[in-house]
Amino acid sequence: MLGYVLGRLLAAIPIFILVAIFIFSLVHLTPGDPAVLLAGDNANPQQVEKIRERLHLDEPLIVQFGIWAGNALQFDLGESIYSNKPVTQLIAQRIQPTFVLAAVTLFLTVAIAVPLGVIAAWRANGWIDRGIMAFAVLGFSVPVFVIAYLLVYFFAVSLRWFPVQGYKPLSNGLLTTLHSVTLPSIALALVFAALIARVTRAAMLEALSENFTRTARAKGLGTFRILVIHALKSAGIPVITVIGIGFATLVGGVVVTESVFNIPGIGRLTVDAITRRDYPVVQGVILFFSALLILINLLIDLSYALFDPRVKG
Amino acid sequence: MNDMTSRTPDSDMVLEVENLSLEFADRDKVTYALDAVSFSVGEGEIVSLVGESGCGKSVTAMTIMGLLPKHGARVTSGSALLRGRDLLQTSEREMRRMRGDRIGMIFQDPMTSLNPVHTVGMQISETIRKHRRVSRGAAEKRALEMLDLVRIPDAASRLGAYPHELSGGMRQRVMIAMALACDPELLIADEPTTALDVTVQAQVLDLIADLRRDIGMSVILITHDLGVVAGVADRMMVMYAGRIVEQGPTEKLFADPAHGYTAGLMRSLPGVNARMRDELREIPGSVPRLDRKIEGCVFAPRCEFSSETCLAPLPQAQERAQGHWTRCIHANAVCEAMSDNDIVRAWA
């Protein structure tokens, strides 16, 4: 088991290194002087020179990368051109809203998608199945910000049940916070759930056609038990894999949703940074998200052992 | 259509299948899978449904268990009486109560027939808890007893094992333990030894025979292997293309095969005294398509004993000896031709 964990960790490292190289090169790929880019549009020549010195932009690329990477590992991601604050600090300030949003979204997604997928597989080819799959295609197709605005119009503007925008930090109490992220999480969850429901259904259909389902029926077991205890657990791996893969899309959705609902999270930070050409922040945020994704997928890999005892070896 | 068992339902019989016919319908295609299948299983009897792949033996078992998909499979006639109660007329809810409780079933491939993500102990216990109101501890105790019954060594530690941690033979024993956990009157074993090594086969078959002796269990053993039948079955039913063509006590059939197909099957086995350069005799031709009703003898086109009359509607089954029935009108010719067959001579 320990070997398995170490193995996956080691495999993740080269990927992370490649990602870091890639992100680092983004700035240097652009035509133009990196120092000018990083100093910002309003910098005068002295400021540009200062940046050039501070960021060692005259050194060979490899050295620059080494310095940048070295700093990054110590959680020093440079400073924002716009605000001069350390990037790490900016990220840390905005983690809470994004995290809460993501957590609630994930919870809603699984709560909606998995039961729907199970039911759709159980009643395969019937009208329930068709209905659920139609909903899934819709959720998959309608862009998240369209759904978001729909929700805002009905539930915030018309019914006034939820705030149109904004985020209430946890210091205001859990319920208040949850109330403020309800609409954005639902919007995100609908899209994510559409994807998960489809995969759950497919994996369940596979499991239900396996021989062990035939055995379970031959033992006279009830429907619920066969569906949930036998088939669903067996279908666990593909489902959770897709949840892991879907995180990448979720990040994109979070970025957009924070923009729509004016939530001061990392997504908003990213968008603002990009429109302001605040490269250190852009690099830092992309690095952060990528590291997070790699970590999440690692955790998911590790969770396989929970679902399928054959994996431990 | 004609049947080969007595007509009055006998409540000493654990299972009586009479005149069972079944169709599969897929859009406009119809497959006539079973035609007037009739046989019975007495208490403590091991009967064998024998035939090649696709002849309908598994379909018969699944029909009795009610495990065929509701859409697409249609019973067009017949009954399957379990101690007088017609399983084919029983509701799905009632059938679920009976499966695993009054009838147990085991399947061919124990690796895929057991759920790989749950322990062996859990899979046995859940059957017990489904059909009996007992505590988890009591169910586990019973599961342990069952593992002992099927002679799994070191049973206590095996309860927490996963299927992939056990050998093929042990897995099949676990399947048997699962199927017998609630003391069913009837066990249906669908090709239980096909996926196992020969030595392990023997062990599993011995187990089944011993269980029959020790707890008086009735068994329907489905197989395509005549050797398995010879070893352990009291009576056998030879199936071909969805019909039972010959049935009777095992010794009688081996000593006196009375149907062209049975003869063909026996001939295709190498005899004990066969020499390396002897060719294996195969049955020429191939199994007929079942997309239309066939009159007369289904096997006639491939049978070396057949004549024109074989293609006309067949007469009733004839009883050659006590309990030994055949549908072949050339039974005598078959018997004579087979008199010098190694197997026949060994059993005569």
Added chain:
Amino acid sequence: MSVYDQVSATRGRQGGRISAAAGYLAANPATAICFGVLLLFVLMAVFAPLIAGDPVKIDPAQRLTGPSASAYWGRDHLGRDVFARAVYGSRMSLLVGFSVAAIATVFGVAIGIYAGMSRIGGAIAMRLVDAMMAIPAILLAIAFAALMDAGILTVIIAISIPEIPRMVRLVRSVVLGVRQQPYVAAAISIGTGGLPLVWRHILPNTLGPVLVQATYACASAIITSAVLSFLGVGTSPEVPSWGGMMADARSFFRIHPELMVYPGVLLSLLVLVVNVLGDRLSDALDPRKMVRGSV
């Protein structure tokens, strides 16, 4: 059957499979409707100048007026014709969608086949693919779009870049599977090597899955381009785009929700139709379906 026969029989099989799939698709009413809608969008984009007025002309005097003879859907906050902008907006979406799908296909297939055929090259390529897929696609697209000069080409390239690894992964797995087939060994044994092998045997097998993935890539690209223009990244604000229209409508949402609805519905409808077509294609090309579908 001789080896030659076996090899040529499988080539015939590919053609048979695609035409059978086409037949299956055409028969289904839902598919036909979706295709029809897609066609309408294409026609709308192509014939935009004939259908609608000027999407760019600003007329501040008429800002936020309702539907009229000159502007069927009213005017936006700068007095521009909303209907015209919506119609012209389809050009952007369709252009980006199809271009990204095409680029992802071409590069994805080329790299994917290489990765599938070459052991070392494949291993390296897959590491790169994994790394690129570890970066959220939207962020990558936004970053590229921000780094390069604004323009539709930028947008297309920016969105294509995260789509290519997805395609590479798919193609490579198909290639690996095909290479294990006996008819490939048969072909190699009669002397087919390298390029002809790929062209005649490997490539045809990738067409089905690639086509399905390309369809999904198109839908995904349309959404991403809408997100980019919604966030104000990539193209300049006068260029009509559905995402941009929705961003413009944000401030007036309470009083003029329809400014959000028009582009939103069009966008959703187009993506929906493309996704459904992708699903149908996927079903039609499913080898398991073929057993039942073939008459």
